[in-house]
Amino acid sequence: MEQVAYIVGETFLYWSSIILTLAAVCAMGIFLWLYLRKKGNGVAAAFLVPASAALSLVCARFMDWYCRSDSYESFYQAMSDYTGGDFALMGVFGGCLLAAGLLRRARIVRDLPEVYDCMAIAGVAGIGVGRLASLFNDSNRGVVIEGIRSLPLVYPVTNSVSGELEYRLATFMLQAIAAAGIFTVLLIFYLIPRKKRELRSGDTALLFLSVYGASQAVLDSTRYDSLFMRSNGFVSFVQVLGAVGLVIPIVVFSVRMVKKLKWRWWFLGFWVPMAAAIGTAGFMEYYVQRHGDKALFAYTVMAGCLAAVVLMTAVIRAVWVFGNSPKTIVETDNE
Numbered sequence: 001m002e003q004v005a006y007i008v009g010e011t012f013l014y015w016s017s018i019i020l021t022l023a024a025v026c027a028m029g030i031f032l033w034l035y036l037r038k039k040g041n042g043v044a045a046a047f048l049v050p051a052s053a054a055l056s057l058v059c060a061r062f063m064d065w066y067c068r069s070d071s072y073e074s075f076y077q078a079m080s081d082y083t084g085g086d087f088a089l090m091g092v093f094g095g096c097l098l099a100a101g102l103l104r105r106a107r108i109v110r111d112l113p114e115v116y117d118c119m120a121i122a123g124v125a126g127i128g129v130g131r132l133a134s135l136f137n138d139s140n141r142g143v144v145i146e147g148i149r150s151l152p153l154v155y156p157v158t159n160s161v162s163g164e165l166e167y168r169l170a171t172f173m174l175q176a177i178a179a180a181g182i183f184t185v186l187l188i189f190y191l192i193p194r195k196k197r198e199l200r201s202g203d204t205a206l207l208f209l210s211v212y213g214a215s216q217a218v219l220d221s222t223r224y225d226s227l228f229m230r231s232n233g234f235v236s237f238v239q240v241l242g243a244v245g246l247v248i249p250i251v252v253f254s255v256r257m258v259k260k261l262k263w264r265w266w267f268l269g270f271w272v273p274m275a276a277a278i279g280t281a282g283f284m285e286y287y288v289q290r291h292g293d294k295a296l297f298a299y300t301v302m303a304g305c306l307a308a309v310v311l312m313t314a315v316i317r318a319v320w321v322f323g324n325s326p327k328t329i330v331e332t333d334n335e
Contacts, residue, residue, distance in 0.1 A: 003136040015136035019129065024053070027126025034118040034190070044109050051103060052119075056095030060087035063094070067227035067237060088227055089127070090241055096123065113202025120208035121186050128179030134172035142169030142222035143295065152177060171222050178215045182208065203317070206249040210313045213245025214306035218299060221285055239285070243278075246306070249313050250274065257320040274312050277305040 006013040028049055035045055058079070064071075064086045065078040071085065072078035078085060096119050103109040134140040138157045144166050145154045155170040190204045220226055220238040227237045258267065281302045288298035 016133035019133035019136070023126045023128075023130030023133075026129050027122045028053070029122075030125050031118050031122035034121060035115065038114060038118070039111065041110075044103065044115075047103055047108050048099065048115065051099040052096045054095075055099045056092040057082070057087070058091075059095040059098070060089065060091030061085065063088035063091035063227070063237075066230065089130075090227075090238060093123070093241075111201055113200075113205065116202060116205035117190060120205040121183065121190060124179050124186065124208060124212060125183045128176050128183060131172045131176035131179065139225055140172035140175070140223055142171045142224060143292070144168055168224075169222055171219055174222075175215070175219050178219065179212075182211055182215070185211075206252055207314065207317075209245035210249040211310050213242040214310050215242075217242035217246065217281065217285075217306060218303050221288065221302075222295075222299070243282075246278070246309060250309075250316070253313060253316045253320055257316055257323070260320055261323050270312055270316055274309050277309050281305040281309075 002014045002016055004012050005015045005018055032045055032049065035048070036042065061079060061082065065075060067088065068086070069075075069078075097116075100109060100112060100115045100119065104112040104115075109115055131140070135155070141155065141157055145168065148154045149167055151170055152173040153170060154167040155173065156165050157168050158164070159166050186204055186208055189207070190199075217239050220236050220242065226239075229235050229237050229240065254267070254271070284298045284302040284305070288295050288302075291298070
C-alpha cells in the first residue's frame, strides 16, 4: 500500500515516487561531479545523462514486464503507459550501459570504462537513497522476525489477508546500508591519487560489480517479492545477475594477472578456494529454501563465502598491480 504525500487536484503524489525521484537526482548529480571533474567533457555529459535516464526507464519497465507480465494487460500497454506499473532496478543498469555504449559508438564518449566508473559510484549512491522508498509501502521485505520491533532489522507491514501488523525483515534498509558502505569505499578508492598504472579506467566499475553483486546475491534471497526468471519461476533474476557480476571481475583481473606474471601454480590458491566458496554459497541458497527455520545459519555462511570471494578478487587485482613480470625481474637483476 502506497502512502500519499500530497494531493493536487485529482493528482496523487506518493512518498515512494518522491524518494525515487530524489534518488535519480542524487545519482545524476554525483555522476556529473565525478565525470566533469575527471574528464571535463560537458558535451558528452549533456548526452549521457538524458540518454541514460530515458533508456533506463524503458529497460526497467521491460524487465518488470518480463518478470511480472501478469501485472499488465499486454506488452504494448506495459511499454506505452507509464502512469502505472512498476520498474525493475536491473533494467536501470542495462539502460545506463546501453546509453554509454551507443554514445561511444557515436564517438561522443571516448573513454567508455571511465564512464562506467563514474556510473558505478553514482549509481550505488542513488540505489542507497532509492531503497528508502520502501519505508512508505510494503515492498522489499523478508520473513517475519520475532522479538525485534525497530529498524534497521525489521519494519512493520500489514498482512493483506489477516489485516494484522507483522514485523518483517527490513531487506530494503539492509540494502540501503550496504549501498552506502559500497559508495563510501568506492568513492575513496576512486579519488585517492594513484600512479597511472595502479588505477586503470574501469577498475572501479569492476570492483563495484564484485561487491554489489555479492551483496545482492545474499540480500535478494531474503525478499518475499523477488523477481523470478520465467524459465522456472523460483530462481531470482537479481541473484543470477549478482552472480554474473561477481564472476566478471574475477575473470578480468585473473586474465590480467596471468598475462603480466605468466602462469604460476600458486594462482590455483586463489581460484580453487573461490570456486569452492561460490559453490558453497549456491548450496546455501538451495538449503535455505528448504530449511527456512535455519535461515540465519544459511545466510551467515552465504555472506561469509561471498565476502571471501570479494576479498580474494581484490587481492588478485593487487597482485596484478604490484607484482613484477618476469621481464621486469630480469631487467632489475641486470642493473
